[in-house]
Every structure is written in structure tokens, then in C-alpha cells.
Amino acid sequence: MADGTIYVINPNSNADVTNEIDSALSPLRHARGPRISCITLAEGPAGIETQRDADGVIGPLLRRAASLESDAAAFVVACFSDPGIHALREQSARPVFGIAECGVLTAMALGRRVGIIAILPASVARHHRYFTSLGLTTRIAGELPVGLRVGELADEQCAIARMVDVGRTLRDGHGADVLVLGCAGMARYRSALEKSLAVPVVDPTHATVAIALGRLASIGDG
């Protein structure tokens, strides 16, 4: 196994989200594996909800990653808009993964038509541009927002109710047979949603770290 740490950078400044990500990644940690360290980007906004938010975190993200480079085995950008991953790939000698890209790719291994649960209506258009740039739209059944801001996801009763509702519409109305959580801050609801809707539900940060672990194990083998 390659040395070093997988740095999972939450580019918003909400430490609760970082903690949630950290918990969700626990089952992926084991003795022989690399350290998995989750980091909050202090310069980020409370949540990445606009294109401006996404573009604005790139500078601080690159600086933070540069400071971690020597110790890093890989970087994961833990925001479903994958801000800065191309610039980070230019800058870093380590593998760089975005959770939107890896989340949807993993879902494509679990089902044929992918439904995405977004936070806000504005996220949907931004994500659609991105998935179009990745050439993945023929496999996306639809994306719908729950209408909650990142901070509001912490209200569990409200959040899960809306997520189930939106997930059911994606499954029954759009033909999705697998769902992806369209925000790193939704990780805690993955399991409940999956039980409720009886289709696989992908937490994108978790899925991304699994791919990163595979890549590092592979390199380590060489």
C-alpha cells in the first residue's frame, strides 16, 4: 500500500459537514490502509450553493492542497461540484478525485439509470453542465432538488422526509434504479434512504474514497 494520507478536503467551512464525511468514511479505514484525513477549508463559504461559491474556493483549495502535497497519497475534493479538480491535477503529482465524478461513475456500476438528489434548484443546472462535460448524461435519469441549503440538511426529520420524497420521484417518475446523494452533507441519510426506497444509494464521498483506495493499493503493488 502506498504511503501517505488520502486528504479529503471539504471546501466549505462547515465543520459539521466535515465530521459527517469523516464518520461516513470509517468503514473504509483499516490497519494496513492509508490514513484518511478529512479537512475543512476555513476560507470556504458555509455551503457551496452557487457557481460563485464553487469558483471562489478554488484558490484557497489549491493553496491548502499545496501545503499537504508532500504527505499526500491522493486528494479527494468533497463537494458535489468538483471545484478545482482540473487545476489541482495540474498542480499535484498525486491522484485527484472529485466526488461528483466518482459518485456518478460508481452509481453506473450499480444501476443503469442514475438519479441525483440535489440541495437547491441552482445546483441542478450547474451539475448538468458538469455531467454534460463528462459525457455521462445518457445514463442520468434526472436530478431534482430537495430545496434545502447545506446548513439545513442537519435538520434530520425534515431532510430525510424530503430526500425520500425526491428519491421516490426519481425512481418512479424518472426511472432511476440507483441514486446518488448530490451533496457531501447528506451522507448520514444514505442508509435510511436506501432502506426506504429499495434501490442502491451512493454516498459520493464514500464511493470516491473506495476508488482512491483501489488506485493506491494498485500503485502500491507495483
Added chain:
Amino acid sequence: MADGTIYVINPNSNADVTNEIDSALSPLRHARGPRISCITLAEGPAGIETQRDADGVIGPLLRRAASLESDAAAFVVACFSDPGIHALREQSARPVFGIAECGVLTAMALGRRVGIIAILPASVARHHRYFTSLGLTTRIAGELPVGLRVGELADEQCAIARMVDVGRTLRDGHGADVLVLGCAGMARYRSALEKSLAVPVVDPTHATVAIALGRLASIGDG
């Protein structure tokens, strides 16, 4: 972590290939994780080299998987034509992964344009139909054969020379910035090829088991 075993079924009857797969998966095994068991399908041909070969293993594969179902956490079909994965998904209550699908999806997380190294010319057309059915062709830079049969891959000097040659053509002539090994029996050459060509090289069985581990860790968390 979910109980049970990940069964990696090599649908050809070549035990050397199964052993090679088994070695390549070692870095993914760890104490807390599920068992990963590699199995040779005795009824399979020496190598899956034609559509007839691919179609012909489905029956025995389904029977073998049925006998393993109670103990299985997941199934991986370790042939780059993904024979029988849809029928196995109908039959099994476990997640079923194909190495062609997961290998290419993983490559898409590591580069923009995927090059595939096949064994024989006939494989290329068969794979092309499959990747078209998956809606992935816009990300595939090309697929080229080394012109060796499955059994001939064991001749290391010859095999690596041809793989480097074909990989270089895919990289320089077709613009591939990531490569996938288009046969489970090529696993031993992954690392050398990656060093030679300076682009990420994906062993599809390894990549698939990494995704399966992620999925099982995720379920186990629920």
C-alpha cells in the same frame, strides 16, 4: 462490513489466470474486510475469445453462482466481456459487478480518454458493442489488440513488449491518457506498463473489487 465473501469468478477454465487474479487482489485484502475468493469455472473454455465463448459460459456461471449465493456478499465476473452479468443480477440478491464495466468507469475517474488493450481483433468489436450499450463510447479513445490468445499472455517477454507497443499507440496516436487492461489475464503486467508509459493503467479486476469493497462497506454501515 457486510458478512460473506466476494466471489471473483474467472469464467475461463485456466487456473493460471485465476491465480494471477488472486495475486493482484492481495493488496485489497485486510483483516476487517470481507473474504475475497477467486474461483475457476471448470466448464469454461481455455480463454474467452469469441462471442460464442462469452455466451457459452453463462449457463455454468449462473449455476456456480447459485451454489455460492448463501455465502456471497457480492459477485465479480472476471472476464472483460462481462458475460452473464445481467442474468446473474436477475438471479442473485447480491451486488453483481462486471470487470469491463467497472474497469472503464474507474479509468474515467483517472483520465479523460480511455485506451483499452485487448487480446485479439475479434475482442475489439465485441467490446465495442458492449461499451456502446453502456453509453460510454464518447470517453473511449480506442481499443487495440495485442494479437495474443489468453494462454499466450503467460509468455512474459512477448506479452509485455506487445502491450507496451499497443499502449503507446493508444497514448500517442489515439490520445488516451489512461489505459485499461482488456483481459483479466494481463494483471501481472499492470505495474510495468504504467511505469513504461507514464499514464495510469487500470487492472479491471482489481478496480472492480475496490468498487465492490466500497459498496459492501457502505451497506455494512447502514
Added chain:
Amino acid sequence: MADGTIYVINPNSNADVTNEIDSALSPLRHARGPRISCITLAEGPAGIETQRDADGVIGPLLRRAASLESDAAAFVVACFSDPGIHALREQSARPVFGIAECGVLTAMALGRRVGIIAILPASVARHHRYFTSLGLTTRIAGELPVGLRVGELADEQCAIARMVDVGRTLRDGHGADVLVLGCAGMARYRSALEKSLAVPVVDPTHATVAIALGRLASIGDG
């Protein structure tokens, strides 16, 4: 005209379906033309309704076709999942046609947006993968199931009512201007459906044999 027989192989074991196909092909038989012989695959299931069914008939189909090769002018696989046509193309020196492929191609000559009437929900997903692999999805308006198993198609009153219903939804709700019967066992309803809905309706076996006749006449001319 080329010598030999066009073998139309019904890969399910339901002789009623074979008889129905045989009747539907009568108008295509004429003195100078090749014999058209419809055959039931005794080893097939009562109906091909799952991926397992489709995969499972390939072996027996190849063996049966091999026994007919010397006398064959062409082969038509008369199941709307086109099971085994690629393996049969490898095996046979004769032209091999699948009714799903030829049925949809013919419909594309008669209208712009093709609607497909399937038997069961599970058929729709299987066909969708197949038409995606053929690169034809941009011309498919939709596919909907009547919810009847192959054997149940013989109940004329029930079958035609459901087919009209589903056909109308495809025409009015999905914008289909031509329909294809998504099962060889629906042939008897073609004409009634066409009269009812006032759009062309294609029986795929009939359309396929017409293309095969054209091809053989062409070869015979050479």
C-alpha cells in the same frame, strides 16, 4: 435467386408461436423465391422473458443452426431479444438476421419515431440495452409493456385490447409515428392494430424475412 432455405428459428419451445410466425410469412412466399422454413427450438423455454432465458437459448440455437447450415440460405432468429446473433454470425457462413434489429430498422424507414410494444416490464430494460448497443436510441420514442407473458398473448380479446391501449399511449403520449411488435408471438395482431391506430405497425419477423429475401435476391443476381 440463391438456393437453399431461409430458416426462421423461434428460440422458444412454443409451437403455437412458430405457427403464428409461419402464417404471418405466407405473403412473402412465392414460386421463384427460397423456401422459408419456421422451426421451433425444442430446448427453449415457453417464452423468452428474462435475460437468463435469452442467454440460455444460445447454446441450443447454435447447435440447431449448425445442423441446418449446409442447406441454409440465411438464418433469422425470431425472438425480439436477438439472442445469439453475434455468435451465430461467427459460426455460420450465411447471412444472419435478428428480428429486433431488422424490425426497428424497417420501422425507421416508415416513420421518424419508433414505438415498441413489449410483453413484460423486464423486456423493456433488456431491449433498451440492446438498442443502445446498436446506436438506434435517438429514433426510439419509447417502449412500453402490455404486461402479458408470451403464453398469454394467445388470449385474443385481452391481448388486442392491451396492445391498442399501449400503442395509443406510444402514439399520443410519446409521439411515435410507427410501431413495432416487440414479440414474435404478436404477429396475428399487426393488421388490427394498424387499423385501430392509423400508424404503420411492423411485425418484426415479417420485416426481417423481407430484408433477407432482398439480400438473397441480390446475392443470387451476382
Added chain:
Amino acid sequence: MADGTIYVINPNSNADVTNEIDSALSPLRHARGPRISCITLAEGPAGIETQRDADGVIGPLLRRAASLESDAAAFVVACFSDPGIHALREQSARPVFGIAECGVLTAMALGRRVGIIAILPASVARHHRYFTSLGLTTRIAGELPVGLRVGELADEQCAIARMVDVGRTLRDGHGADVLVLGCAGMARYRSALEKSLAVPVVDPTHATVAIALGRLASIGDG
């Protein structure tokens, strides 16, 4: 079988081309079938070689077809640019077929990647716009011109040499596994070309009449 005549209208004024078409259709004529009558459009140019030529024949074509309507079972427009087929579909109550559309669709039943042999460079761009409008481009390997005008196709030695040359380039350089003759006036060379290149070669007029016969036989059955 439906009554009436299949009118195959050659929209250029070159009666030699009409005669050639007529000969090529002989194997499709039989006692029980409909008459197949080939007609020269006197008002057409010597060959349809430009967009202006193609657009210019539509008016006379519509008038001629109107005069044949009462007796017609179907219309075939025998020019590889399919001039006027949409206007003729508006005007006529009979099925209307274009040879470019039906020629390529038939080729798609015989191979995976279609190569087209055009007469002139300007034809290629015109055809490309058309096949794009039909959503068929993903199956077209390429189209190349022989550089001969319609009238020059009658020089057999020169024509066949160039067609073999262009066909070989399409097969070996572009990966075509089936070829279509991109001009009605090439029909006489179909068989020789097929023998020379060992891939199926489709004469589009012949293929179109075969589909038309199938459709009429189907209607006649109702």
C-alpha cells in the same frame, strides 16, 4: 398482396440509369407480387450532383407522382439524396421510400459499420447532412467519392477500378464491414464489388424495393 404498382422514380433524366435500375430489380419481380415500374423523370438533370439539382427535381417529381397516385402501391425515389421524400409523403397516401435511407438501414442489418461510395466530393457533404438528420451517423464508418459524374459511371473499366479502390479504403482504413453504393447508377457493379472486397455490398434501390415489397405484403395480409 396489395394491388397496384411500385413506382421507382429515377429523378434524373438519364434513361440508361433507369434501365440499369430496372435490370437490378429483376430478381425482385415475381408472379404474385406487385408490378415494379421504373420511370425516368424527363425534367430532371443528367445527374443529381449538387444540392441545386436535388432541390430542383422536387417539383417535377411531385407532379409525376401525383399523376401516378391512383395506380400506385408505393413510391421509391431512386436518387441517393432522397430528394422530395418528405413532400411526397405529405402529398401521397401511399408509402414513400428513399433509397439513401433504406440503403443505409439495410446495410446496418448486414454489418456494424457502414461505408458509402459516393460519386463526387460534393455529394459527401450533402449526404452527411442527411444522415445526420436521420440520427444514423454513429453507424457510418465513412463516405468517400470515386470522383466520377453520373454519366461517367457507364465507363465500366474505369468505374469498377475506382469503386474497388474506394471500397478498399473504406474497409481497411475506416473499418467499414458493409458497403452501400451511393448512387442508383452504380447498381451494375454491386456483385463484382462484393466479390472483390469480401464484404456485403448494398445496392440501395434494390434494398429499398425489398423493404417496400415487405411492407406491401404486410398490408396485403391485413
Added chain:
Amino acid sequence: MADGTIYVINPNSNADVTNEIDSALSPLRHARGPRISCITLAEGPAGIETQRDADGVIGPLLRRAASLESDAAAFVVACFSDPGIHALREQSARPVFGIAECGVLTAMALGRRVGIIAILPASVARHHRYFTSLGLTTRIAGELPVGLRVGELADEQCAIARMVDVGRTLRDGHGADVLVLGCAGMARYRSALEKSLAVPVVDPTHATVAIALGRLASIGDG
């Protein structure tokens, strides 16, 4: 700035439509710029409402354009079916623009998903074939007809009510964030529609002349 006149040819014979176009272009006229002259094609039908209408105007359009060639800086074909633009490009040494093509391209600079307001249901299918040939369909949210013939567009109260209705459906039901008027005769309603629906509305003739002016200014600079 290049010398000469931009000839905007209305290929229907309805002078009211030509006058409407002429008014809509006023803001694009200025002292240094080229003359912009709007012309009625006397031989055209009252409105271009069928494929036959569209095909039928090409001959007269080419003749009229030929008579204007010496003085022309550019040609704009002011009918949303872009009749004859390819033949005119063959004939003329000047830039030739079609309002359907330029109208939709301009809309794509103003929004992500383009809605088109057509006159009649038959227009929608004709336009769809055309936009498919241009490779633009992934950006088109939908096209819906107001159900009015060209002549009926002059009834302002009725026309604007239906256009607002159809535009709202395109915006709210199909997700269009920019609209294009699908007929040159709708120009007078552009501004009211834009105010009503709060999304940009493109008059295609106006947008086309703006692109033509840019092209001529660019050439003039050389």
C-alpha cells in the same frame, strides 16, 4: 465595412410579413453599415407551412438571388425552415445565412435550453429534422405550435395570447430558459413576449442580420 446590400429574402409572398421583418431590422441600420433590403418573393406561397411549400420556393429563390448577386454583400433567407440555403451557398459567392440556424445559435448564447414557438404542428416535425441535421438537438428543450397559419399571425390579440401560452409551457414544462420565434412573421411580438415571460426571446431574422453584420464588418476590416 464591406460594400453592398444585405438582402433579406422573405420567401413567402406575404408583403405584410416582409414589412414586419423590415421594421424589426430598423435598430440594426446605421449610417456606416451596409444597406439592409427586405424583399418579398412574389412566386412564394402565402405562408411556408408544409415541406412542399419549403421545397417549392427554392427555385424562385435561387433565381431572385442570382439577379441580386452583383450588388449583394450577403443573403439572409427569412423563413424558419431555411429553404434553399445549401443550394444558394453553392450558387453565390456571398455569405448565406438561414434564420432558423442563426436564430437557434444565438439563443444558445443567451440560455442553455432553447424553446421554439412554431406556427403549426407540421412545422415542428420539419424543424426537428433540420435541427437534428445541424447537431443541435441536445440544446433544444422543445418546440410547440401555436396552431395559427402565417396569415393568422396578424390578429394581434389572438396571436400574442397563444404565444404567451405556448412560451410559458416551454419555459415551465420543458425547462426552456430562452425562446426563439419559429416564424419570421412573429417579429412584432418579440418584445411583449419577453416582458411577459421574463426569459430572452430571439427574433430569428434580427439575430441573423446581427451575425451577418458582424461577418461583413469582419471581412471589411481585412
Added chain:
Amino acid sequence: MADGTIYVINPNSNADVTNEIDSALSPLRHARGPRISCITLAEGPAGIETQRDADGVIGPLLRRAASLESDAAAFVVACFSDPGIHALREQSARPVFGIAECGVLTAMALGRRVGIIAILPASVARHHRYFTSLGLTTRIAGELPVGLRVGELADEQCAIARMVDVGRTLRDGHGADVLVLGCAGMARYRSALEKSLAVPVVDPTHATVAIALGRLASIGDG
């Protein structure tokens, strides 16, 4: 005509490039039209050559645009990576145009297959992701770099020689029938390149301002 100024913001800090843009826009200025003001972004890098460069200018660009908002009629971002246009559309009530998007859309009105002349190899991949996100790739024949940095474009002899060379390859090798200059700093070479290669060449900033002028004239009319 709408009041206010069209602000053309050059997001690099190279005033020579801004001056070049300014000159190229002269033919678009006239008495009745809006002011067109070209601005250098002092905080920008000497040239935008990497993803990091492109992402890095978004913050300063948004701040500068905010300070110009009250007086602005429209914004044009004059860098061929269209940095920040989505964030600027969120921020501003004015129309926002990117020169890459508008340059390619304009080229699509002038030819069928668009060739793009880039500065550096890294630009090609970045642009490709962007044009894929816009759904425009089916119309792009290719993009090739001249291998010069933004600052090196000022060396006229070298620059024009390389641009002619690359443009010829795009025209003859990739089938491009229209070219776009893939950098705002290439404007001065447009005319010479067009004369040399005999296909239309689009300066994207010029083309964008022409579309912006059309849009403003249209709004001003309401």
C-alpha cells in the same frame, strides 16, 4: 438602442492584447450604437494558459464587473476559456457573453465543421471539456495548438506562419470548413489567415460583440 456600455473584459493583464481587441472591434462601433469599452484585468496573469489561470481570474473578474454594473449594457469575457461566465451571469442583471461560446456558435453559421487554433496543447484539453459541456462537439472538426504562449503571439512573422500551418492541417486533415481563433490575442491575424486559407476565419471577440450588439438592439426595440 439600449443605453450603457458593452464592457469587453480581457482577463489577462496584458494591455497589448486589450489594445489588439480594441482595434479589432472598431468596425463594430458606430454613432447610434452603444459604447464598446475594452478593459484589462490588472489582477490577471500575463496570459491564461492553464486551468489554474482560468479559475484564478474569476474572483477579480467578478469584482471588476460589479464595479461596472450600473453603467453596463452587457459584459463580454474576452478569453477563449470563458472563465467565470456562469458566476457573472448569477451576479449581473446584464447579458453576459463568452467569446469561446459565441465564437464557435458564429462559426457554425458559416461552415459545417469548425476548426479551432489554440495557443498551447494544454488549452486543447481545457477547451474540449468546455465544448463538450456545451453539447457542441459534433460540429467541431478539431483543435490544434500553435505552441506559442500568449505573449509570443506578438511576434508576427512566427505567429502567422504557425497559424497558417495549423489552420491548413485543420482544413485539409480534419475537414474543417471554417476556423476560429482560439485566443483573443490572435485577432490581428484573422484577415491574413482567411486570405491564406480561403475559408472563413472567426475572431471570437469580434463575433461575440456582434451578437451582443444584436441582442442590445433587440432589447432597445422593445
